[in-house]
Amino acid sequence: MSALPSRLTRAISLVGATIAIVALAACSSSPSGSTSSSSSQGLQTLTAGKLTIATGQPAYSPWVIDNKPENGQGFESAVAYAVAEKLGFAKKDVVWTRTTFDSAIAPGPKDFDLNIQQFSISDERKKAVDFSSPYYTTTQAIVTTKGSPAASVTTLDGLKKVKIGVATATTTYTLLKKEVGGNNIAVFNSNDDAVLALKTGQIDAVATDLPTAFYLADAQVDNGVVGGQFADNSGGDKFGIVLAKGSPLTAKVASAVDALRTSGELDTITKKWLSTTVNVPVFK
Incomplete structure (x- = not known):
């Protein structure tokens, strides 16, 4: 009869040791500062x-x-x-x-x-x-050239005083009519046509989406700059x-x-x- 308590004691000791080892391993696997990894x-x-x-x-x-x-x-x-x-x-x-x-x-x-x-x-x-x-x-933005009247414009009211080209049937055109309106908007078949008009002085700026604006200013328009962007991004990609x-x-x-x-x-x-x-x- 005395063997049973002895076995029980050893079993309890073994379980306790196992719990301690598992707890120690859990702590050691997540040292301070290693949460990301x-x-x-x-x-x-x-x-x-x-x-x-x-x-x-x-x-x-x-x-x-x-x-x-x-x-x-x-x-x-x-x-x-x-x-x-x-x-x-x-x-x-x-x-x-x-x-x-x-x-x-x-x-x-x-x-x-x-x-x-x-x-x-x-x-x-x-x-x-x-x-x-x-x-x-994507937001919509204005591409112009350094020294252009459009380059210093910072307000929607200011945009009404410069001539802006935009491609027809685009989200940009819809937003431009809403935010600027007026007779200062020139509509073109494509961005390429609008850029050509900017280069030849027919317009002061081109309106397009911001990613395209960065590309046009860097790659297609001499002394090109992105003059500003519109807060309204409804309809953007x-x-x-x-x-x-x-x-x-x-x-x-x-x-x-x-x-x-x-x-x-x-x-x-x-x-x-x-x-x-x-x-x-x-x-x-």
């Missing part, structure tokens, strides 16, 4: 413990500064790192790669976990790839992060973008890189 564990990525993010080649300012997304400078680079952090990846665990725009949204396997390069979300594209929640809705169709990360990336929007961090990034840094104020 531990929270990313279990996510199914191309490379375990790493998040592979793609962008274009080259990647242009203000989306990526100096064609170096790894520096965290530029709107989309900053958004990518903010999303990575929400997913639990430290900056050192983000791996950058490059793709063309078309290959990223084509059907088939992908060599990236996420791809960010101004992809407008559309039902047609959703047939081939997944999208996150929108991280940006919504940009989303692209993932492979059926990616296990889609819901988590969408939640990360939503969290950044709710916290105000996304708005802060937007103002920094698409307004303040590039000196594109919002018309009042």
Whole structure:
């Protein structure tokens, strides 16, 4: 009879030791300051413990500064790192790669976990790839030249005093009529026609969406500048992060973008890189 208490005592001791070991292991696996790496564990990525993010080649300012997304400078680079952090990846665990725009949204396997390069979300594209929640809705903007009367305009009333060209049947045209109106709006068949009119002095500025405005000012208009942008983004294209169709990360990336929007961090990034840094104020 004396053997039973002895066995019971040893069993209780063994259970207690096991609990202590498990508790110690749990504590040691989450040291102070390592929450990012531990929270990313279990996510199914191309490379375990790493998040592979793609962008274009080259990647242009203000989306990526100096064609170096790894520096965290530029709107989309900053958004990518903010999303990575929400997913639990430290900056050192983000791996950058490059793709063309078309290959990223084509059907088939992908060599990236996420791809960010101004992809407008559309039902047609959703047939081939997944999208996150929108991280940006395009605004409309004014492209002009240095020294033009339009270059110093900062208000909606000021825009009524300069001649603005715009492509017909566009969201920009609808917004321009609403915000500016008047006889100072010249309607063209395309942005190319409007740019030609700007170059030949027929108009003072061209209205288009902000991403196109950056391109026109940098690549098509001599001494081009983006004079300002409109606060109203209704009807604008919504940009989303692209993932492979059926990616296990889609819901988590969408939640990360939503969290950044709710916290105000996304708005802060937007103002920094698409307004303040590039000196594109919002018309009042």
